[in-house]
Amino acid sequence: MNTKMKVLSLALIGAFGYVGAATAACPAGPTTAEGGAWSSKSTLGGALAISTPGFDGTECKLDASITINGPNMNAFVRDDTPSAEPRYRAQFSVDADQVSGLTSIQSVKVFSANSESTGGELVRFNVLGNFAGTQTVLGIAAYCPGEVGDICSDSAILSAGVNKVEIDWDSASNSLKIWVNSNSEAAVTKTISTNVSSASTGVDFAVLGLAAPSAGFRANQLNKIISFDSFDSRRQTFIGY
Amino acid sequence: MITFKSMALVCATLLASSAFAQDCASPLPISSEGGPNDHVAGDLCSATNTLPTLGGTPSPGPDIIYSFVAQGANATLTFTQGSEGTWNGQLAGIYLMPACTQATDPTNFGFAGTPMVVNGLTDGQTYYIVVNADSTAPAGTCGTFEVDVTGTLPVGLASFTVE
Numbered sequence: 226m227n228t229k230m231k232v233l234s235l236a237l238i239g240a241f242g243y244v245g246a247a248t249a250a251c252p253a254g255p256t257t258a259e260g261g262a263w264s265s266k267s268t269l270g271g272a273l274a275i276s277t278p279g280f281d282g283t284e285c286k287l288d289a290s291i292t293i294n295g296p297n298m299n300a301f302v303r304d305d306t307p308s309a310e311p312r313y314r315a316q317f318s319v320d321a322d323q324v325s326g327l328t329s330i331q332s333v334k335v336f337s338a339n340s341e342s343t344g345g346e347l348v349r350f351n352v353l354g355n356f357a358g359t360q361t362v363l364g365i366a367a368y369c370p371g372e373v374g375d376i377c378s379d380s381a382i383l384s385a386g387v388n389k390v391e392i393d394w395d396s397a398s399n400s401l402k403i404w405v406n407s408n409s410e411a412a413v414t415k416t417i418s419t420n421v422s423s424a425s426t427g428v429d430f431a432v433l434g435l436a437a438p439s440a441g442f443r444a445n446q447l448n449k450i451i452s453f454d455s456f457d458s459r460r461q462t463f464i465g466y
Numbered sequence: 467m468i469t470f471k472s473m474a475l476v477c478a479t480l481l482a483s484s485a486f487a488q489d490c491a492s493p494l495p496i497s498s499e500g501g502p503n504d505h506v507a508g509d510l511c512s513a514t515n516t517l518p519t520l521g522g523t524p525s526p527g528p529d530i531i532y533s534f535v536a537q538g539a540n541a542t543l544t545f546t547q548g549s550e551g552t553w554n555g556q557l558a559g560i561y562l563m564p565a566c567t568q569a570t571d572p573t574n575f576g577f578a579g580t581p582m583v584v585n586g587l588t589d590g591q592t593y594y595i596v597v598n599a600d601s602t603a604p605a606g607t608c609g610t611f612e613v614d615v616t617g618t619l620p621v622g623l624a625s626f627t628v629e
Contacts, residue, residue, distance in 0.1 A: 329601045330561070330572045332522030351522035356557050356577040356600045364524040364601060373515055374568045378524035380601055439522055439571035 251275045251285035255302045263302035264430075271300025271435055279454045280318045280387045281466075286454040289434040291333070294443040301434025304458065309427035313338055315458040316391035316466070317433060319352070321361055321383065323449045327354030330441035332364060335451065336433050338394060343426035344368035344375075347419075348394055348401060352383070352451065353442075363390065367401045371420045379415050381405045387454075389466050394428065396421045410463040431458060489516040490566035493533035496595055497619060498541065504615040506532060508597065510608035511552055517596065520561055521571030525598055526605035531566060532595040534619045536587035541617035543582045543595070548610030556603040558611060563594040572596070584619065 252260030255273060266273055270293035279286040289300040307313060319335060321327075332353035337346045351364035361383040369377035384406060391404040399422070403415040433453055438446075457464050488494050488508075497503040513528035545560050547553065559577030562584060563570050576582025577600070587593060599607040 328575065329523055329559075330575050332571065334522060351524075353522055353601060355602045356559050356575065356580070360602060362524075362601050364519075364522055366519050366524065369518075372518065374518045376518040376568060378518045378526045379605070380524045380526075380603075382602060437522060440573055441571070 251277060255287055261302075264305040266302045266434075268300050270295055270298030273300050273302065273434065276452070280320065280452070281455070283454055286318075286452045287434070288450045288452050290448050290450045291435055291438050291443060291446065292448055294447055296440075298438055298443065299434070299436040301432050301436050304431045304433075304456075305429075307338075307428045307430060307458070309340075309342075309429060310460060311397060311427050312393070312395045312460050313347075313428035313431075313458065314391070314393045314460065314462070314464060315431060315456070316389065316464040317456040318387050318389055318454040319383075320387045320452045321352050322385060324352070324361075324442075324446045324451060326358050326445070327352070327361055328358045328441065329354055329356050329362075330439060331445055333438040333442045333446075333451070334432075334436040335453075336390070336431070337436075338392070338428045338431050340368075340426045341429040344370070344421070347421075347426065347428060348392055350390065351437075353439075361385075363388075363405060365401075365403060365415060365417070367394075367417050367419050368421065368426070369417070369419050370425075377417050377419065379417060381414050391464055393463070394419075396425070396427065408465050410465070488513060488530045490531060490594070493531040493566065493594060496532040496534050496613070496615060499616050499618070501615075501620075503532075505612065507610065507612040509548075509610045510558070510597065510599070511610075513608070515605070517566070517568050517598075519568045520563065520596065520598070521569060523561075523572060523601055525568075525596075525601075527599045527603060527607050530597045532597075532613075533566070533592055534595075535590060535592050537589050537618075537620045539587040539593075539619050540585045541583075541615055541619050543576055543584060544614045544616070545576050545578055545582070545597075546612040546614070547578045550609045552607075553599075553609040554604075554607060556607045557600040558598065558603070558607070558609065559600065560613060561596045561598060563596055564591070566594045566596075584617075
């Protein structure tokens with residue numbers, strides 16, 4: 226079993242090599258069919274685009290936006306590489322500066338790690354704001370059987386600019402650990418006890434991008450870009466940066 | 467014979483039970499200005515978490531839920547937050563929800579200094595007012611609050627006669 230499942234970096238680390246000109250290094254689109262690394266994409270009332278440069282010296286990044294004010298609009302990519310993973314680590318970079326002035330009713334899903342069977346969205350991250358609209362927040366929801374609604378929730382503050390978000394979902398230890406802009410495995414930002422038994426469910430696919438925008442988000446943040454880069458997922462080891 | 471002390475204990479128990487019964491299945495009433503519940507007050511420290519999320523908005527802490535059936539709704543709800551230390555400097559406020567589920571995104575909100583305007587609702591539909599701490603607040607954040615209604619939520623029945 227590989228300990229590293231996939232590097233889906235939009236910087237195309239290794240897979241395509243660094244050829245100097247940024248445009249030459251970027252694929253036409255994020256999916257494998259377009260030269261990227263993702264299994265599939267969805268743009269229902271939304272848009273995905275590859276732009277240059279990426280974050281932290283990479284070549285390319287993924288820009289996602291909601292373009293139509295309607296329910297269930299989305300713009301995301303999907304990775305089908307995982308297969309009932311009992312432990313799933315993933316990291317990505319996200320910059321939500323363009324969606325400024327987010328309030329607590331302006332939310333959009335930016336990441337989920339999902340089971341095809343039990344639990345559905347085992348981990349879900351939303352970007353939203355606080356009441357005063359002064360902070361950008363990473364809303365955290367995890368499948369927690371036995372808790373109210375089978376969900377545990379929490380939040381973490383995002384910084385201006387690029388944020389590094391990493392998770393370690395581990396059914397054996399019934400925990401979800403989250404690092405936000407922390408490059409130390411010991412310095413966990415949030416830990417959630419998930420009550421998930423080791424054999425009950427696992428991660429089958431991951432989604433990165435924008436989905437399930439709230440009415441408030443759609444009314445105020447249409448065509449504004451949230452950018453992603455440097456997605457990496459693996460089974461065992463801390464990713465860091 | 468019921469002594470004063472035991473009577474007080476019964477009352478306290480009833481109040482506590484009432485606080486814990488506030489959920490989607492048994493929401494508390496809130497009414498138009500001049501109605502019986504145009505001023506409501508509560509303490510999130512006596513409540514539990516019944517909605518772990520409001521759609522994409524995390525809600526790990528206790529909540530208290532009110533409901534009304536909209537009829538010509540055109541109101542302003544003013545939220546006042548208590549000053550006790552249990553809030554730990556965190557804001558709390560109110561959310562307007564068209565349904566009372568953890569998958570439902572709130573459509574409006576208000577907090578201290580920012581009243582929530584409620585209008586444009588569908589007559590005859592039940593709406594919910596959820597009192598909750600801010601999206602950035604830790605799970606244990608709680609304290610007292612008051613909500614005052616100015617204007618119309620449901621249309622009150624002024625009189626009724628049978629001839």
